[in-house]
Amino acid sequence: MSSTVKEFLDQVVxxxxxxxxxxxAGLDASQKSYMRATPKGPRPVISVDHEIPEMIRQCCAGHRIDYPGLYRQHYGQVPENWLTGIISEVYTGYCTDxxxxxxxxxxxxxxxxxxxxxxxxxxxxxxxxxxxxPEPEKASVVIASSTAEIQAASQxxxxxxxxxxxxxxxxxxxxxxxxxxxxxxxxxxVLQQQGHANALSIKYVLGPYTGTAIYPAAIETFQRINGVKKQDAVTSLKWRAGEWPGYLEIITRSxxxxxxxxxxxxxLIPFFVTNASLQSMDxxxxxxxxxVGDAWSPEFESQGQGFSVVVSRNEKMTTLLKELQQKGVLSLRKEPLESASAMHGHMIDFKKRGSYIRNRMRRMFGRKAPDFxxxxxxxxxxxxMVELVISAIFVLGKTRLLRLMLYLLPERIIGPLFNTLRLKWKKVSRKTKRQGLESYAVVITEKQP
Ligand SMILES: Cc1cc2nc3c(=O)[nH]c(=O)nc-3n(C[C@H](O)[C@H](O)[C@H](O)COP(=O)(O)OP(=O)(O)OC[C@H]3O[C@@H](n4cnc5c(N)ncnc54)[C@H](O)[C@@H]3O)c2cc1C
Incomplete structure (x- = not known):
């Protein structure tokens, strides 16, 4: 291991x-390193006097996370189904409140x-x-010790x-x-496996299915193309306001x-999609x-109101969900894994094959890519070939010229236009993107301990 931890992290950035x-930054016992807001999201500023342990090299998602090894340690086995991971139960449903x-x-x-x-x-x-x-157009992690604070973090x-x-x-x-x-x-x-005390204080890990995220610069572009002046500050921003699936709602001081x-x-995705979204295979x-993800299916979409796909990954969580069902807090229906997966076939493929191809292409061009x-x-x-088309769109979309072109098309035109093109592309690429997905198998590349 030749580089120092600081050199290693600076290289990842x-x-x-x-x-x-x-x-x-969260592992720096000296607390001198911190995250800085940039147009591409938060980036670490590592102090020369940091006390970040060497194990960061095993859990930095921008570098390497050994998924097969972690599967064996955390679940005692690798999954049979690498598309969705190890599952105890799958439901569709919603909260009754x-x-x-x-x-x-x-x-x-x-x-x-x-x-x-x-x-x-x-x-x-x-x-x-x-x-x-700390500001309406920004978002932060919060330690919520009341249900009101938890509810304020919805969406x-x-x-x-x-x-x-x-x-x-x-x-x-x-x-x-x-x-x-x-x-x-x-x-x-990974940290919990290594016995990190603060990581072990986390008893429950919950999280969304995650397709794509966008860089914060997208918010500003969205405002400008809608005629909001720079000095007209945002007073409220919601990503999923109103009836499911919801809309982006921005209210300004004026x-x-x-x-x-x-x-x-x-x-906004082709222009501002984050690298993290393009490289993750999970x-x-x-x-x-x-x-938990959105339950995208005609049955639920026709009802509005809000439906989720709910995946429990262990017995303890399944017992908790059953308890919540019995108490009437949640309304859940068991969902066969096949139909639950079909709701997200495109995105599963985007990650499980797409990210692999994209990471490989990065390496072919001498660029870094994480290893899972x-x-x-x-x-x-x-x-x-399909991935070459997708990647070309992402590469072109991030050029200044194409981003500037956004300003020429009003959102009321580009929104529906993009949606039509997206649906057409989904239809055209559907066969190729789904082909072989049901028999998706993997080769473990990480050396076993
Ligand atoms: C970046 C991103 C991409 C997504 N992509 C997809 C997708 O492609 N397909 C799909 O089906 N679903 C996707 N989801 C999940 C979906 O949007 C919902 O989060 C999910 O259905 C849970 O809904 P809920 O009503 O149960 O969550 P809510 O009850 O609304 O609670 C949301 C919870 O998620 C947490 N949260 C929100 N944003 C973040 C974040 N950035 N990092 C960590 N925690 C966060 C909040 O703390 C809150 O507790 C994505 C979510 C995110 C954040």
Whole structure:
């Protein structure tokens, strides 16, 4: 190991693979390192006097997380199904409290479970991500010790948030639940395996399915193309306001209200998608005790209101969910894994094969890419061609010229236009993207201990 920890972390940032999770800052016992806000999300500033342990090299998601090894340590086995990971039960459903359900991203299940854990004394506090802190257009990790604070954190935050720099603020004598994105959950499990006291104080890891996040610069572009002046400050921002699937809602000091349905503001993705979204091979939050996504299916979408796919990864969580069902807090229906997976086939493929191809291409061009210790056993040439098209769109979308072109098209045109093109592309690429997915197998590339 030739580089120092600081050199190693600086290289991860310079190499463009830092996910901004905050783990390195959260592991710095000296507390001199910190996360700095940048247009590409939070990035670590590592102090020369830091006290970050060497083990950061084993849990930095921008560098390497050995998923097969972690599977053996955490679950005692590798999954049979590498698309969705190890599962105890799969449900579709929602929280029965109408206010929570309505204010949430999909069915309000994450908020309801966190509130229940706190009220029943299972945890002392929940570590959540809240939009609007410290400023309306920003989001931060918060230690919530009341159900009101947990409810204030409802809804997904689609820009990167450094969640794990909270670690050195946790009290190892207390018990926490946390919401994490997939690589953050995995990194946390590595720390727990290593016996890190603060990581072990986290008794429950909950998290969303995670497809794509966008850089914070997207928010500003969205305002400008909608005619909001720079001096007209944002007073409120919600990513999933209103009836499910909801809309992006931005209110400014002058009283201007911008609303864009979720399916329309997706047009920002090709221009601002984060590198972390493109490199992660984990969609279904494989190391969270409870993973929740939107229940995208005609049956649920036609009803509105909010429905989630709810995945429990162990017996303890399944027992808790059953208890919540019995108490009438959650309404859950068992869902066959096949139909639950079909709701997310495109995104599962985007991560499980797409990220592998994209990471490989990065390495071919001499760039850094993270290593997750496994690769798909086979990827057909057609699938590679599809990925070339997708990657070309992402590369072009991030050029200044294309981003400037956004300003020429009003959002009311580009939103529906993008959605139509997206649906057409989904239809055209569907066969190739789903082909072979049901028999997805992997080759473990990490050396076994
Ligand atoms: C970046 C991102 C991408 C996503 N992509 C998909 C997708 O492609 N397909 C899909 O089906 N679902 C996706 N989701 C999940 C979906 O948006 C909902 O979060 C999920 O359905 C849970 O809904 P809920 O109503 O139970 O959550 P809620 O009850 O609304 O609670 C949300 C909880 O998530 C936590 N949270 C929000 N944002 C973050 C964040 N950035 N980091 C850590 N914790 C956070 C909050 O602390 C809160 O407790 C994504 C979520 C995120 C954050």
């Amino acid at each position: 310079a190499g463009g693979t830092c996910t901004g999770c905050g783990l390195c 109408e206010t929570i359900r309505r204010n949430s991203s999909s069915g309000g299940v994450l908020t309801a479970v966190l509130c229940y854990l706190l009220e029943s004394g299972e945890i002392d506090a929940a570590v959540v991500v809240t939009q609007g802190i 997904s935050v689609y820009v990167p948030v450094s969640t794990l720099d909270i670690l050195n603020r946790l009290d190892p004598q207390k018990r926490y639940a946390i919401t994490c994105l997939p690589e953050q959950s995995a990194a946390l499990r 009283g201007k209200v911008l609303r864009s349905p979720k399916v329309y503001y997706n047009f 969609f279904a939050n494989e190391f969270a005790d409870l993973a 210790g496994y690769k798909p056993a086979s990827v057909g040439i057609k699938r590679i």
